[in-house]
Amino acid sequence: MKILLVPGSRGWAFDHRARDLCTLSFKHIRLHLKYVNKVKTSDQHHYDLIYPMSVNIAKKLNEETGIPREKMAVGITSLRVIDKYSVSFLKSFRGLNTASDEITRMLQSRLPIYKTRVGINEQLFKPATGKKETGPFVVGWVGRIDQQGYRKLKGYDLVTSALKNINVKLDIRTFQEKVPREDMVSFYQGLDCFICSSASEHIPLPVLEAAACGVPLITTNVGIVPELISDSSKGFIVPRKSDAFRDTVQTLMNHPEKRREVSKNIRQTIVDRWTLEACQSDWENFFLSMW
Template structure:
């Protein structure tokens, strides 16, 4: 079966973390014998065409910025013009790829812009469309009528509309004529790599002692991820307990601001910024940590939380998106309201001061992950079943 994946989120090179969850999924499909073609935007310094792990990647030309930026962060007249060139080029190139390689199924990751363009191409080329909503593509446009129209058209044009959480599915069902085409297929984690093995060597590399409690954050360093609330919470926690460290894995536009704040608070030596970490190595950071936290303002179903659960970590996260579906407050972690620093401090302190509670929550995290089949292997099995429903 020949499948064309249309996405804005895909690694720019082998080892790039951006869009790695899409890459992991299609790599597994390629291993199962599917012929996979990925259509995505070009970025500076990388090939327009290449094959990576038996995945055929086609990157189209557009008015790209000189340095990479995720499309969700575009703003202003110039970026609007870039988006116009993006959708036109995507439309033309998607038709070309579908025709040239005799594609049988189009699968768009994100409802807009990729899903909407893919819906037009699917009608023109008479190919079934699958669309996966990941969260921001629905949540960011809830009160914008024109975008809701585009979303509705995309979902109604889809053979199956896939949501990564029950929360997203509920919203999507309000925008389709036939609710039976909306399915929940949660993100999955590769448990062959993400497991409870303890990584002491990485702790040693960063000067973290055995009796230190390491709080881990993995994500984009921007305001909507709750990073400023996390820094303020850590300052309070560190004032009471000097054996607590914070590690922030990832890159983003607010790192400079974070460093300035930490310097002003005189705790910059207690916070570790790792920068970009290759997907093949990211599991080691979870395995070196004691607590995972993600105080975001908005999410779909964050892969980082699943990865933490697979590594038997207790989780402190916010009550957004599908997070409450995988974190049960008081069972395998704690849930707090977005921007609620006081509650974030309280819940983190409870885990910092109680090793037995950390172990109990961590064990429950792994059990919950397995009980709900939130593994990559199970996800691929279900996805293949969806594809086969076409015939």
């Protein structure tokens, strides 16, 4: 089965996911990659299936090339997609998948959807060797703050409010900075903990990346988080409130042995269950289900 993966543009999450999938050796499928502005109408005849990495990309591809939606499978990558598009529109695609149990539960009674975990390259994203034991306590955060809607969705102001009266350094990476993926590894490796303060998410990818680097996580209950953090030995799922973030950061600051325990356990969880290879069969089974 020959499949074309279609990200929107270089350097963002969908591009990373497509490129990661292309590094894997599948038994029954062959993956190729083209960015959406490079796809031609004739490509529908050269591939058994076209997989745009999001519904928005699929809609654009359909409108600009005329490739029919029944020739495409597509990923449901946020709750906002469910609010934006009708069930009948989503049903018009050949197949649907998602990484999120939450999205699966919301949609499975209304339309068929396939659960596919998204893995992480644990050889790229890995703990630092000789991690610092002195210096400021560094809290990491990743998200968009360039638009008020994203800023609220990602919870940036909740985090700054939580940390303003405690002795920590907040280190962030934002959409506008366009940090290369390889450079994000050193960012995570320099953290003492990582906060995800989102109101809703599909994965979220920075949580997987930080976890692979052995960074203790403090996160809201979004996306794959409850699958990744099954108990308090692997991280902290907290209410979406400033005082909850602050109290948990202080717990980690005051208990270095707890930081070490969580760091070791969350890294091992990634190695055991969330590598690219561990998630490979999810994707192959999904694609083959449409052949």
